[in-house]
Amino acid sequence: MKVKELAQSLGAQLLTSGGDAEVTGVYACDLLSRVMSGCEEGNAWITVQTHLNVLAVAELDEASCIIVPEGITVEAGTAEKAEEQGIAILSSEMTTYELCWKIHQLLA
Amino acid sequence: MKLDYRIDGNNFDMAGEASSSVKKTLAQLGVSPPVIKRVAISMYEAEINAFIHGGGGSAHVDIDSSRIEIIIEDAGTGIPDLDLAMQEGWSTANEQVRKMGFGAGMGLPNIKKNADVLEIETAPGQGTKVKIIIDIK
Numbered sequence: 001m002k003v004k005e006l007a008q009s010l011g012a013q014l015l016t017s018g019g020d021a022e023v024t025g026v027y028a029c030d031l032l033s034r035v036m037s038g039c040e041e042g043n044a045w046i047t048v049q050t051h052l053n054v055l056a057v058a059e060l061d062e063a064s065c066i067i068v069p070e071g072i073t074v075e076a077g078t079a080e081k082a083e084e085q086g087i088a089i090l091s092s093e094m095t096t097y098e099l100c101w102k103i104h105q106l107l108a
Numbered sequence: 109m110k111l112d113y114r115i116d117g118n119n120f121d122m123a124g125e126a127s128s129s130v131k132k133t134l135a136q137l138g139v140s141p142p143v144i145k146r147v148a149i150s151m152y153e154a155e156i157n158a159f160i161h162g163g164g165g166s167a168h169v170d171i172d173s174s175r176i177e178i179i180i181e182d183a184g185t186g187i188p189d190l191d192l193a194m195q196e197g198w199s200t201a202n203e204q205v206r207k208m209g210f211g212a213g214m215g216l217p218n219i220k221k222n223a224d225v226l227e228i229e230t231a232p233g234q235g236t237k238v239k240i241i242i243d244i245k
Contacts, residue, residue, distance in 0.1 A: 030209050031209055031212040031214070032156075032208075032209040032210055032212075033153060033210070033212045033214035033215055033218055034212060034214060035209075036148075036149050036152055036153065036218065037149055037214075037218055037221070037222075041141070047209070049208065049209045051208055052120075052121040053120065053121070053123055053124060053208065053209075053210075054209075056123070056124025056125065056127065056128055056152070057124070057152075059128050059131075060124070060127060060128060060131060060148040060149075060152055061148075077121075
């Protein structure tokens with residue numbers, strides 16, 4: 001499933017263009033060191049962190065996208081730089097738990 | 109191939125850029141993805157440490173056909189107790205940095221797990237030099 005298809009299925013807003021990367025799984029964590037070692041290539045990464053540094057982590061881990069839960073506002077600078085770097089960011093009203101559960105169902 | 113980077117201690121937004129650049133270079137050189145992942149984790153952690161604890165510094169990367177050597181230096185306050193700093197979960201990061209998801213006390217342990225060689229030279233008030241070697245197998 002591609003990121004843009006995932007966004008549609010979740011009713012999430014895709015804040016960037018693109019979204020053609022393939023989603024292979026889901027990873028949820030806000031501690032960046034743990035994400036660095038635990039998030040695998042193609043994972044949709046769910047985090048409440050919205051500052052610019054999350055982009056380096058997503059890029060290094062080759063996450064398929066970042067999903068920001070609970071309608072948390074994504075900093076404008078982060079969305080702009082994500083667009084430049086070709087990293088997709090999704091905004092969802094769901095909680096992290098709901099997102100994990102739903103994505104697990106969608107990918108099963 | 110030698111690559112040099114400055115880690116700007118005043119620009120948190122750029123933290124991680126040197127690691128991203130090295131990762132792209134290694135991919136272009138055809139280095140295998142598992143090795144690239146180990147380099148990315150190790151260098152990112154050292155780069156962030158230099159930013160958070162060292163006020164910035166420099167990164168020097170030397171790539172040849174058998175290994176990747178990364179040296180990250182800062183002129184910060186140094187590590188008072190290296191044994192403690194190597195323990196997972198131990199951190200001196202401030203509250204602001206922790207709120208951003210850093211300072212989980214996993215930086216040095218993450219490097220140790222992923223590097224073939226990790227050497228740290230540090231002393232209170234004399235900065236920190238982290239040397240990481242990752243073999244290309």
